[in-house]
Amino acid sequence: MANDIEIRDKLMHNGLKVTPQRVAVLEALFDLRTHPTADNIIEYIRQNHPNIAVGTVYKTLETFVEKSMIQKIVTENNVMRYDGYTDKHHHIYFADSDNIEDYYDDDLNNLIEQYFNEKKIPNFKIEDIKLQIVGRHIPNSH
Amino acid sequence: MANDIEIRDKLMHNGLKVTPQRVAVLEALFDLRTHPTADNIIEYIRQNHPNIAVGTVYKTLETFVEKSMIQKIVTENNVMRYDGYTDKHHHIYFADSDNIEDYYDDDLNNLIEQYFNEKKIPNFKIEDIKLQIVGRHIPNSH
DNA sequence: GTACCTGCAAAAGATTTGCATCTTT
């Protein structure tokens, strides 16, 4: 859980006014490490901040995405999910639930980066490569 | 553009009744190589088949996805797109347009597969890895 | 003939928008 000062700084550094609503949304994104939907975020925030409006949360999230402060995660259920952590990582999608976990692996990133340094895609500048790793949890065998 | 016989076969082999609507949707997916939305597909089909219902197209697409005859492609615009080609490939997302192109690369697939053969993810069985390659078209320099 | 499909229209669910009011700077 990030403290208020960090959050205020982050907002100010991105040229955004520091409002309680924005602080609450950012805080929720740091606290909820489940890649929440907008709805999850609203529910979480309303515990301490009952009057926040749905539209405000959506607008806030969109603003943060535009500033690259957070990331959208697309899913096959027509619901957007959000990720408050923007350091380079990939996502593991569990085929049998809507759980999405982070996957950090710099060796893999380097491998892929090197690969594409040699083998270019014609007329194309790669900005980012994200892996969607899909699979299943293996239950413990004892 | 696939011929009718192939399409009929594909439907029958998946235990589906061969209806003009299903043939039209599959045909659209083979013809439109732009990873169309449901709406794109409806528009395309209505040229020759004006009475097809919106709900039918959605149901048909969902049926095809369940049978793994086609794939969903998720986007950041809250619109699902569909891909009629299910052989292993990745997608190139153009950051400055909603263009999505296919990327076939077996060398890369092997590289990644080998990587994960050695470095397992604990308690997890990988079923598929999809790359979202994001970037921009480089204009020709003359 | 039966099981399965389709069309239609209504419903649902997620997200966006317009605008008056309020807050931050």
Added chain:
DNA sequence: AAAGATGCAAATCTTTTGCAGGTAC
């Protein structure tokens, strides 16, 4: 004071659903 943000409710957009009637096998 000015610029920008919020709340509210209505609107929009995509996708799903229920069901009566129709079609493939």
